[in-house]
Amino acid sequence: MSGYMPDEMNSAEGDDGDHPRGMFSDGVITERWDSRCTVRFVKLYGMYPCLWDQRQPEYKNRHARDQAVQSIVDAMGLEGFDIQACRRKIRIIRSTYWNECAKISRSVAQGTPYSPKLVWFPLANRFLSKISGLGDVQNWKTEHEHQAQQQSQQQHQHQQQQQQQQHQQQQQQQQQHQQQRHQQQHHNFLTPDVPRIRGMVKLEPEEADPIGLDDVDDVEGEDGTDGADGVDGVDEASFCSPAGAEDEFDVFGRSVACQLKQLPLREALQLQMLIQALISKHRLRWLQEQQQQQRPAQAGPASAGGAGAGAGAGPRGGAAAQRADCWYQTQRGMDRLS
Incomplete structure (x- = not known):
């Protein structure tokens, strides 16, 4: 050259x-x-x-x-x-x-x-x-264009991979944020702030016994036991869950508490009183049925005659009076709520 x-x-x-x-x-x-x-x-x-x-x-x-x-x-x-x-x-x-x-x-x-x-x-x-x-020049030009096209495709693929990685990272962050938010909501749902409502509630003297439960202490069971003792016994034996056990009723109670929190205080208190009245009404009815089933067998043969029948009429009449009085007290509490 x-x-x-x-x-x-x-x-x-x-x-x-x-x-x-x-x-x-x-x-x-x-x-x-x-x-x-x-x-x-x-x-x-x-x-x-x-x-x-x-x-x-x-x-x-x-x-x-x-x-x-x-x-x-x-x-x-x-x-x-x-x-x-x-x-x-x-x-x-x-x-x-x-x-x-x-x-x-x-x-x-x-x-x-x-x-x-x-x-x-x-x-x-x-x-x-x-x-x-x-x-050949044409072959070189074609090869050069092919190389340039390959480089462009590689750059495009690299950009797509970066975009996909960024999109996946954003999705993961969003999923983590949603999981944290759901966990927090679930925690708030399971742990209602009951002490806060209790501290804000101050019942008036006339509202201290809205359904007349104080009169239940005067009710005497058909077996001669005090009515209040019967209620306490039934409550401890049948209404309390075992220690450490939790079922759907516990979760439902917390759910009701969470929903009450979303209402104004006055409406929440009224609704709480209404719910409590309904629960007390059905508990009293259940208590009466249990007391009737637990009555002791009548002593003496059936041939005791009219004296025995007359003696038995007294307790049966007293039980009917007690049921009527409990029903009256429950209805009086419901009327107060309305």
Whole structure:
């Protein structure tokens, strides 16, 4: 490559190759060459491998080379275009070709596509690429575009992966936030703030016994026991859950407490009194049924006669009076709520 430097008078041809300024041969200026003339010269140059392929045996044969140059001069048929001018033109073509190859190599390294604009370059590259190693220009361009497309696809895939990772992280954060919020709501649901309501409630003296439960202490059971003792016994035996056990009624109680908190205090207290009245009413009814079932068997044979029957009439009459009194007390409490 170092032995083929362009002539100063014809260096402009390396820029476009279409309109060289001219060549000197014994002081005669040749005519300007157009693209068609330059392409024809390159074709003739490629027909003689001894002028460009160093692997050919004739490449070092001076006589063969001179004959090849003379054949090109004769084929061109231009006035003033002799052997010296032809050799000078060959050096210009080769030098320009190698410069374009260097630009292509730099563009590959930098990742910026470059395609020569010289009209004769693809033609020269068909045979000079055998010694330059550049390959066909169209193939190189296609390969470069393929590499650029692959890089673009890789960048796009990388961006998609990053976006997917960010989206997954956001979803995980949202799920964690929702779980924490649900856990907090569940905790608040299971642990109502009952002491807060109790501290805010102060019953008036007339509301201290809204359903008349104080009168229950005066009720005497049919078995001779005090009514209050019967209530306490039934409450401890049947209404209290075992220690450490929890069922749906415990959860329901906490649910009711949470719902009462959402209401104004006055409405919550009224609703609490109504619920308590209903519960007390049904407990009293259940208590009466239990006392009737637990009555001791009547002593003595059935043949005791009217005296025995008359004696039994007294307790039965007393039990009926007690039930009526309990029912009256319950209804009186309900009337107070309404």
